[in-house]
Amino acid sequence: MNLNIVVIGLSVTSSWGNGHATTYRALIEALARRGHHVTFLERDAPWYRDHRDVTNPASWRVELYQSLKDLPRRFGGLVRNADLVVIGSYVPDGIAISEWVTTHARGITAFYDIDTPVTLARLEHGLEYLSAAMIPRFDLYLSFAGGPVPQTIEKRYGSPLARTLYCSADTDIYRPQVARNRWTLGYLGTYSDDRQPVLEQLLITPARKLSSEQFVVAGAQYPEGTVWPGNVSRIEHLSPDRHPAFYAEQRFTLNATRADMKALGFSPSVRLFEAAACGTPVISDRWPGLETVFEPSREILLASGPREVLEILRDMPEDRRRSIAEQAHRRVLRDHTSDHRARQLEGYYAEALAHRRRKTTQFPASRPMQVAEI
Incomplete structure (x- = not known):
């Protein structure tokens, strides 16, 4: 056909x-x-x-x-x-x-x-x-x-x-790369008013608490005059061919969900699949239906506030971090290409x-x- x-x-x-x-x-x-x-x-x-x-x-x-x-x-x-x-x-x-x-x-x-x-x-x-x-x-x-x-x-x-x-995720493009972890936690996404509070809670506040660690936010249309902590790098725009290398340089990446998506549920972002395909473990805010896409605690990590993010970043053993990344990668290859x-x-x-x-x-x-x- x-x-x-x-x-x-x-x-x-x-x-x-x-x-x-x-x-x-x-x-x-x-x-x-x-x-x-x-x-x-x-x-x-x-x-x-x-x-x-x-x-x-x-x-x-x-x-x-x-x-x-x-x-x-x-x-x-x-x-x-x-x-x-x-x-x-x-x-x-x-x-x-x-x-x-x-x-x-x-x-x-x-x-x-x-x-x-x-x-x-x-x-x-x-x-x-x-x-x-x-x-x-x-x-x-x-x-x-x-x-x-x-x-x-x-x-x-x-x-x-x-x-x-x-x-x-197009797995011809989005796949694991070997790279040094430059950032403890990163985020890739265009600015949105209703997503910014999630970014503030789950990345900006942890960055302020972990002043010796490096964080990154990449994406267009953030308001001029936005004040970022000194340890949060800003990248205005990344073309898709640069996404895999960007994910590879993060220990964890953040998924932040817009209010309408969270209210309706069952609405995964493309970044979830792309990051998982690249072998980077994802920390996500909670929303209905997420468990039908990735299994919490096994394939994805969930957080409601900065304290949970800080616990993950400070305390998670490296072998568990790698296991979550590997399980998420397998799930993408099985269900989400x-x-x-x-x-x-x-x-x-x-x-x-x-x-x-x-x-x-x-x-x-x-x-x-x-x-x-x-």
């Missing part, structure tokens, strides 16, 4: 200030390895244009467009004839694009919600990239949150088929196609096939 897949997403060319790019790249590379033809359509936004770290992928295609009107003019035939068209969250003019795609495409249409906790928390108040009325029009809703969330999307919003598609996600998507596509055929047999009313304008 070699599929022609079109993805319309926020950005795949730039990892600056967003986690979408690495998620898309891992999934698309895996799909391409499995013989599928993938084209990614991205709005040519200046803030991503200035920070591009992928321009010419070898095994799949990227096309940039300037405006909403470009899509039907340049890519109408591509979208109409694709086996699967996927629209991602936070796409500019996402509602208008979704209306066009779900009317125009002949193949299976899917919404890939890389921001499911944010979407569900704010959907009733209005979003620029998705409306509640659009959800039933997609054949498939791919949720970044697992557990009971897909069933909720089906029951509350009328999705014909909602399934979990977590992020993953990009190849796992590509296989899952293939299965969901087949499921959606069978559902479409059953529905067409029961209700044979024709579906409009062509709309020239958005």
Whole structure:
């Protein structure tokens, strides 16, 4: 089954200030390895244009467009004839694009919600990239949150088929490296108001207490004037190809969860999988469903406040630290690689196609096939 897949997403060319790019790249590379033809359509936004770290992928295609009107003019035939068209969250003019795609495409249409906790928390108040009325029009809703969330999307919003598609680690890139530990604890992530208190509690406060140890925070968009302890290094941005070496230089790395993700639960960050794939033990804040992704105390360490972090950093024997890293690495290889996600998507596509055929047999009313304008 070699599929022609079109993805319309926020950005795949730039990892600056967003986690979408690495998620898309891992999934698309895996799909391409499995013989599928993938084209990614991205709005040519200046803030991503200035920070591009992928321009010419070898095994799949990227096309940039300037405006909403470009899509039907340049890519109408591509979208109409694709086996699967996927629209991602936070796409500019996402509602208008979704209306066009779900009317125009002949193949299976899917919404890939890389921001499911944010979407569900704010959907009733209005979003620029998705409306509640659009959800039933997609054949498939791919949720970044697992557990009971897909069933909720089906029951509350009328999705014909909602399934979990977590992020993953591309193990061709994210794998253990041998390096000297420069930092006792590090963190990689874009600034977020609702995540900053977790960072303060679980990294900044321990750094102040352990003044002789070195810490690091890497990521874009932190406010100017933020005061960091003298033993906390700052890195403005790291391209994905530098992530493995960065993880290798940390004794432990921190996972800090946004408020909407924590409230909904079952919403692992891409950094969890990438750090574990690199063999770096993870300290995470607590949230519902984490135990379905990694086993606490065996594959991941949990902390609610600075005291627990300090106990881990001061007291954990080296053999236990290494054991946790090794067990997490094995779990990624078993359950959370990009190849796992590509296989899952293939299965969901087949499921959606069978559902479409059953529905067409029961209700044979024709579906409009062509709309020239958005």
